[in-house]
Amino acid sequence: MLHPGAPAVSNEFLAHNYHPLDVTVESGEGAWVTDVTGRRYLDCLAAYSAVNFGHGHPALVAAAKEQLDRITLTSRAFHNDKLGPFAEALARLAGKDMVLPMNTGAEAVESAIKVARAWGYRVKGVPAGRATIVVADGNFHGRTTTIISFSNDEQARADFDPFTPGFVSVPYGDAAALEAAIDGTTVAVLLEPIQGEAGVVVPPAEYLPAVREITTRHNVLFIADEIQSGLGRTGATFQCDNAGVVPDLYLLGKALGGGIVPVSAVVGNRDILGVLRPGEHGSTFGGNPLASALGLAVVELLAVGEMQDRARLLGERLLARLRILVGHGIVAVRGAGLWAGIDIDPALGTGRRVCELLAERGVLAKDTHGSTIRLAPPIVISPEDLDWGVDQLEAVLLELAVAQTGYR
DSSP, X not given: XXXXXXXXXXXXXXXXXXXXXXXXXXXXXXXXXXXXXXXXEEESSHHHHTTTTXXXXXXXXXXXXXHHTTOSOOOTTSOOTTHHHHHHHHHHHHTOSXXXXXXXXXXXXXXHHHHHHHHIIIIIOOOTTOXXXXXXXXXXXXXXXXXXXXXXXXXXXXXXXXXXXXXXXXXXXXXXXXXXXXXXXXXXXXXXXXXXXXXXXXXXXXXXXXXXXXXXXXXXEEEEEOTTTTTTTTSSSSHHHHHTOOOSEEEEOGGGGTTXXXXXXEEEOHXXXXXXXTTXXXXXXXXXXXXXXXXXXXXXXXXXXXXXXXXXXXXXXXXXXXXXXXXXXXXXXXXXXXOEEEEEOTTTOOHHHHHHHHHHTTEEOEEETTTEEEEOOOTTOOHHHHHHHHHHHHHHHHHHHHHHHSOO
């Protein structure tokens, strides 16, 4: 319910594909947003890591405003003066030599699937029509019809079949199961270095190095979906950096647009991305001048390393605070950098209920899978605000415990 005297904002014409909290945001700055009633909230979701650098980051807003006065869209029928520099800067940041620009994360995943199949047929020599890709149980790579075909989330799949064949799913974190699933038709392994939607699930430390060794030995592409975990979120440019591995393809999105426009990309080397021929894949808006200007500004922010260091140090602070609460309304905590998955004791309430109570206290977070909530504040959050946010979570847990037992 809006506060008395608040502006009327109707959502009745929206399709019901989301179940948002009852907060209507009007503006934002840094780690804070303000709703239509004038109330401020600490944003601990950051648009699922799309706002890694905060709302209205001055350098990113300046890049957008400058480009708005010049040109915003040309399509790929022509070159534009921002696309080449953006592609070069992003390729260098990732240690690769080619970039395929798109718009959304799901588009990057779909693009990588096409590239992997083409590489399998044209380079590896997989028989026509037989290419398979190994994925992990509990994955989230988007909600297109192809991507939900290899999802375990029945809510995303129900009534949307028939599904696309060509995928084999194995337990996440189990390198032996992954290797057993590889055969002569396998062209790629597609994984999230940390599973975000599943509840910030961090695999065993030896898992990604084992995946890299297995895929190299079997001549299979290793595709890392870093759409949520990449670009500073986990205290490194990519979560793969923390694991000491380099995939064949990086999938990037969300924060690549600086929280201003959708920008995504597949980043790899020419021997893989070079399999694409003109006319085989495209996007009207992919690599547009506005997106490229913002993507370049994001890469320039990350090239300094300050954001990665900040996420690492603040993440250590966040996880240390959260782990103290294990056994006091929290069952388990997982995380890396400034990204945490928190399993709430189901006896106290659902993740949704915890997020609703947090919103009442001025903190925005998001639940997933029933009793889990995720925290991913903008990297620019101050240590004091971060502590305050955890204080509110602690207060919510106490409130729920008191309601359940009647004792403080």
